[in-house]
Amino acid sequence: MQLLDGKKTSEDIKQEIAAEVQQMKINGEKVPHLAAVIVGTNGASLTYVGSKVRSCEQIGFESTLVSLPETITETELLSKIKELNEDGDLDGYIVQLPLPKHIDEQKILMAIDPDKDVDGFHPANFGKMALDMETFLPATPYGIMELLERYKVETAGKHTVVIGRSHIVGRPMSILMSRKGYPGDSTVTLTHSRTKNIEEFTKNADIIITALGVPNYLKADMVKEGVVVIDVGITRVEDASHPKGYVITGDVDFDEVSKKASFITPVPGGVGPMTIAMLLKNTLLARKLRSAKN
Ligand SMILES: Nc1nc(=O)c2c([nH]1)NC[C@@H]1CN(c3ccc(C(=O)N[C@@H](CCC(=O)O)C(=O)O)cc3)C=[N+]21
Incomplete structure (x- = not known):
């Protein structure tokens, strides 16, 4: 099992951006x-x-x-x-x-203004994403694509099961994973609250991306050996024994599922920090596009 370390990867990305900003200042x-x-x-x-x-x-x-x-x-x-x-x-x-x-x-x-929409939530940007045009990708799905790429996770021809159809995670994720090229070229099933027998999908999945917000939802008996698991859920669960009064919990029963997984993201320290890094990357792109215009 290999951990997809979002904390470390996000630090790497921030350092790459910082180096570019340094150069901008020098120029x-x-x-x-x-x-x-x-x-x-x-x-x-x-x-x-x-x-x-x-x-x-x-x-x-x-x-x-x-x-x-x-x-x-x-x-x-x-x-x-x-x-x-x-x-x-x-x-x-x-x-x-x-x-x-x-x-x-x-x-x-x-x-x-779509040109300032670094979240990529405006319909104009969502449309560009779906049509493979250059734009601001929604930060969380973008962060997941970046993690898959940097850890060289195979996606072509794989069966990717996305759980959750939100406008900001599940829906764009399903589009990005089915796009041509790497990371992508996946066969995607988008599941949601009205899906029947969801285990029939998750058990056959090569890659599972959960964006539900239900702590410990995905159990070991719902996945196959060697599965890649991306946990987008970040829920604060009250826990008086912790100094902050809560613990951050993902959608995945990490202790059990990680025994079967080939790659898995932790929570915290997985998708969350990547979201922030990609928002910064989008902002850098916004600056470059604006300076090219003027
Ligand atoms: N317009 C808009 N854009 C967003 O991207 C957006 C939003 N609204 N509303 C709220 C959600 C949530 N979100 C998170 C980003 C990073 C962490 C993150 O870094 N989490 C840490 C834990 C942080 C903690 O201690 O709570 C981790 O997973 O390691 C969490 C949540 C962005 N969102």
Whole structure:
């Protein structure tokens, strides 16, 4: 069994980006500038946004945190988005999801300038991804593709089973794994909450990508020997015996499944850190595309 170490790989990627930023500075060029919009104060959201800001500092990006109250109206948020779209210094930004219930998420995502949409959530970018055009790939699926590539995991002709059809992970993942070329060329089954006898799919899978958010869902008797397992689930489970009061738990029963797996991602330290690294990579791309335009 080989661990797909997202923590280490994300550090490698950040170092590669940092070296490019160093060169940009030497050339007297503008460095990439990323902003994150966060509405309200969800604990997990704050953790994620916090590590994004730290990563920016670490690699020499400029970063801006736009912190807005839970009570902000949709109209007010839309005018903030307009401001960010028009900000000539800003290369890319994300609006942290989920948004409060009184705000129409789709409406907000549609308002983001596709050229600054480093999450790759805008329909224009999602469409480009599906059509194999250069664009910002959604950071989590992009991070998974990068892990498979850097560990030279074979994907061509393999049966990949994706669990979960969310717009930000499962759906784009199924598209990317079926694309032509490496990593890709996979035969993909996209399973979800209405799938019947899901074990019939997982037991026959060469690669399983779970993005459910149900702790310890995937058990050893649901997989075959030699399977590659990518665990996208990151759930905080209360645990009073831990200093933080919770433990981070994935969708996979790691202790048992890892005995059968050829490759497996840990949680934490797997897909999560990769998501952040790929967001930074997208921001670097946004900067390059913008400088090529001007
Ligand atoms: N517009 C938008 N884009 C996102 O990409 C986005 C979002 N909204 N909303 C929330 C989810 C969640 N997400 C995570 C990223 C990294 C870790 C991460 O690095 N996790 C660490 C553990 C961190 C901890 O201690 O909680 C790990 O897995 O090792 C977790 C979660 C990005 N998301």
